[in-house]
Amino acid sequence: MARRGSRYSLERVQARARRVRHPREAGLPRRLIWWGWQALAALARPAVFAVLVALAGFSAFDGMRHLNPVADMPDRAGRVNDAFASLAPDAATAASIWSNELETAMQPRAGLPPDNALAASLLAAFEPMAGRERFSSMVWAELHARSSPEAEAILRALPVWVRTRELESAWNRQMEHARGHSGRAAAAGLAPAAVRTRLERAGRLYDAVQPFQAAFFAGHEDGALNLALLPGLSAGAGELWLQSDQMAALAHCPAGEPLECALARMGRDAGAGQGARLLRAALLAGQVDDAFRSELQSANEQTLHAIASELGAVARYTSNIDAIRLTALLETPQDAARLRRLSLEAGPRTLALAHFHGRGALALDRGEGQASPVTAEAWERFVLAGVFAALALGIVLAALTSAFSVRVTGRAGLGQRIDIAMRELLLGRKV
Numbered sequence: 001m002a003r004r005g006s007r008y009s010l011e012r013v014q015a016r017a018r019r020v021r022h023p024r025e026a027g028l029p030r031r032l033i034w035w036g037w038q039a040l041a042a043l044a045r046p047a048v049f050a051v052l053v054a055l056a057g058f059s060a061f062d063g064m065r066h067l068n069p070v071a072d073m074p075d076r077a078g079r080v081n082d083a084f085a086s087l088a089p090d091a092a093t094a095a096s097i098w099s100n101e102l103e104t105a106m107q108p109r110a111g112l113p114p115d116n117a118l119a120a121s122l123l124a125a126f127e128p129m130a131g132r133e134r135f136s137s138m139v140w141a142e143l144h145a146r147s148s149p150e151a152e153a154i155l156r157a158l159p160v161w162v163r164t165r166e167l168e169s170a171w172n173r174q175m176e177h178a179r180g181h182s183g184r185a186a187a188a189g190l191a192p193a194a195v196r197t198r199l200e201r202a203g204r205l206y207d208a209v210q211p212f213q214a215a216f217f218a219g220h221e222d223g224a225l226n227l228a229l230l231p232g233l234s235a236g237a238g239e240l241w242l243q244s245d246q247m248a249a250l251a252h253c254p255a256g257e258p259l260e261c262a263l264a265r266m267g268r269d270a271g272a273g274q275g276a277r278l279l280r281a282a283l284l285a286g287q288v289d290d291a292f293r294s295e296l297q298s299a300n301e302q303t304l305h306a307i308a309s310e311l312g313a314v315a316r317y318t319s320n321i322d323a324i325r326l327t328a329l330l331e332t333p334q335d336a337a338r339l340r341r342l343s344l345e346a347g348p349r350t351l352a353l354a355h356f357h358g359r360g361a362l363a364l365d366r367g368e369g370q371a372s373p374v375t376a377e378a379w380e381r382f383v384l385a386g387v388f389a390a391l392a393l394g395i396v397l398a399a400l401t402s403a404f405s406v407r408v409t410g411r412a413g414l415g416q417r418i419d420i421a422m423r424e425l426l427l428g429r430k431v
Contacts, residue, residue: 049395056388063381077345079364080353084128087356090148091135095190098122098129101355102191106198114202116231117321121351126187128349136167139174206231217277217320219267222246225281230321233285242281245273259283259297262304275308275323278315282327292330303333310336314350317343322351329359338365 088094102122105115127135141151155163178189188199209229216225224247227233227240243251245267252260260283266276279296282288288296296304315323317340326339342365343350353361 045395049392052388052392052395056385056392059381059385059388063378063385080342080346080349081128083353083357083361083364084125084349085131087129091130091138092148094130095135098126099191099195103195106195106202108198113206113229113231114198116202116206117319117325118232118351118355119199119202121318121322121348121355123187124348125352126190132171133167136171136174140166140170143170143173213320216242216244217274217281217315219245219273219277227281227285230324232321232325233281233287240284242277242284245277248280259293259304262301263308266301266305266308269305269308272305272308272312274315274320275310275312276304278311278320278323279308279327282324285324287324287328288330289328292327292332295331295333299333307333307336310340313340314343317347318350319348322348325351326354329354329362331359335362338362341365 085094088097102119105118105122108114137152137155138148140146140155141148144151146154155166158166174190175186179186188196191199212221213225213230215221216223222244224241224243227242228238233240245264248260248264248267252264260280263276263280267273269276279288283293283296296307299307311323311327314326318326323343326343329339330336339362342353342362346353350361353364357364
């Protein structure tokens with residue numbers, strides 16, 4: 001609280017105001033100057049506030065004009081889903097293709113394990129392949145004994161929220177029914193009975209190898225891993241033993257094999273170790289073509305480190321086996337980064353995407369920079385708009401704080417002090 005005798009207490013300021021002449025008591029020149037000052041004082045703060053708001057709005061609008069024009073393009077996830085949906089014109093055809101490919105992957109082959117890795121990827125890819133909406137429409141038609149065109153016409157005629165509810169109900173009902181036929185992913189229940197049996201049996205067999213291969217590629221094993229036991233990495237060529245980093249360094253470095261030696265030594269790197277082991281596995285299993293092998297042999301250590309780091313990320317988004325097999329898509333060191341961005345969106349579906357589209361799957365990625373529409377110029381303008389908006393908000397908060405302070409402390413605010421000083425200066429005191 002302000003002391004009663006304080007120079008700027010409200011009582012003192014009000015007492016001073018009573019001793020100042022009224023404008024009509026002052027002469028015309030003083031009166032005109034006083035009115036001019038009043039107009040300036042009354043309009044200054046709102047004018048500054050309005051200018052700051054206008055500048056903030058203009059900067060924000062200008063920033064929107066500098067946004068990356070590719071923001072209107074479908075994002076990478078949408079392109080991945082579109083790539084799966086483009087495999088068939090309708091849900092029935094898509095489901096048939098999916099079922100046939102799944103059955104082929106699980107076909108018994110002499111001396112070779114079933115392709116569990118591709119089967120798992122196909123199971124994850126069922127929804128984008130069949131299309132949730134068009135598959136639900138097909139199921140709805142079957143449930144209501146309608147032809148597909150007739151069912152689609154009926155559903156289109158319904159209100160949007162009713163149509164959405166009907167399709168979602170049909171999808172959930174079908175998935176619950178499928179889940180009841182399979183202990184694995186719900187999509188497995190949509191596969192033929194023979195395929196479901198093979199999936200269960202192959203899953204149990206592969207589960208015995210899974211912990212060891214995961215530990216090996218994580219760098220926790222000092223022995224060797226037979227890649228021929230892993231799905232999709234053997235073409236009947238017998239055993240393919242991948243040595244641990246230490247064993248590989250002892251074998252390849254004295255033999256004058258720089259690529260294998262560099263990758264083996266890179267295994268000790270926390271960021272690129274897993275990817276280096278995956279790349280050695282891909283080279284041993286023949287997943288790397290001659291052109292890319294030549295690129296790797298001529299690459300410097302920094303480039304090899306970058307490629308290995310990208311492959312390690314691919315494995316985290318998919319699996320170790322998928323990452324090894326997906327190296328078949330790579331033609332240049334830059335393709336490793338594209339594969340990493342693609343696998344980030346496609347996840348476990350990446351191997352199925354590569355199975356259907358081959359190297360064309362990498363074309364779905366159009367560069368890192370296009371992931372964000374905010375350019376440097378747009379960012380600068382948005383920051384400037386934020387500064388102007390903060391200043392405008394500061395004016396409002398200052399006025400509220402000053403009013404609160406006057407009420408609590410009984411001490412005149414800055415505006416009141418300036419006002420009484422200008423009254424005394426321009427109007428003068430009473431005689």
